[in-house]
């Protein structure tokens with residue numbers, strides 16, 4: 001089978017597409033013929049081994065597996081003798097933020113891990129794009145209490161996390177203001193947002209409006225800059241640690257002080273997030289945005305594009 005590999009942590013230049021033996025499922029595993037995966041920011045961490053602490057999860061000192069990947073959508077081609085939840089021909093999707101050898105034509109995966117049937121409404125590409133960003137977005141929302149009166153700002157609404165987050169927020173009926181750049185204005189308005197700020201023309205931290213929650217889904221701001229825009233007991237959440245890893249310790253300091261708070265969600269329960277998204281897809285409340293697709297033979301180019309930070313929402317590999 002064809003697989004996208006790297007043998008050491010490093011840049012996209014280390015990536016090669018090679019032929020490898022097709023894996024065989026053990027008694028509790030399914031063999032999946034992969035149809036699509038995304039190339040996302042977690043994949044970039046799996047490729048580069050950065051931040052360094054991530055290597056303790058994906059392999060230290062070398063990657064645990066040479067094959068890249070974190071998510072998948074495909075068809076079950078064989079099942080181990082003890083598998084009860086899936087059968088040959090089932091369409092399935094899944095995700096693991098500690099890396100999965102899924103950027104290959106075949107993957108073996110434990111039936112009780114993060115794997116679910118693909119809803120009828122979704123293509124393979126769309127199913128793969130429901131995983132990574134949506135999981136982090138669902139986790140962001142576990143940390144805050146919202147009601148239809150809540151006013152929320154999302155910085156970076158066109159990213160993998162941001163584009164999922166605004167859809168989750170809209171489904172809860174809250175008032176959402178979002179930032180995006182000029183080229184994506186139409187895309188972001190299509191998600192039903194009332195107010196969009198072009199971050200190339202206006203600095204959202206200078207807005208005179210107040211918000212109950214500010215989600216920085218691209219980690220480009222700081223609590224210091226956003227604090228004056230938060231209501232009395234408002235919360236600031238970021239997807240990044242911050243330049244001085246302040247988002248790690250500010251949650252404790254701001255909790256002790258009371259009032260405006262910083263929260264830094266550590267994502268957990270991937271299967272739970274997948275079930276939330278699955279339900280929303282079936283109810284017609286969630287649809288992943290896909291910017292572009294690459295073939296598996298364009299793996300290096302695809303990673304170069306995603307690592308460069310230029311991607312919008314989701315970028316997909318069409319594997320077979």
Ligand SMILES: NC(=O)c1ccc[n+]([C@@H]2O[C@H](COP(=O)([O-])OP(=O)(O)OC[C@H]3O[C@@H](n4cnc5c(N)ncnc54)[C@H](OP(=O)(O)O)[C@@H]3O)[C@@H](O)[C@H]2O)c1
Pocket residue numbers: 040041042133136155156157158159160161162179180181182184199217218219220238239240267309310311312313314
């Ligand atoms: N905490 C966690 O567990 C976790 C997990 C995964 C990822 N992350 C981090 O979260 C961040 C976002 O991830 P992602 O997958 O959503 O990334 P992504 O899809 O690559 O997001 C990039 C988006 O950010 C937008 N953007 C770039 N500069 C901006 C700015 N100055 N202001 C507002 N928006 C800006 C871009 O919008 P335009 O296209 O409109 O320019 C683009 O759509 C990354 O830094 C990633 O490392 C954190």
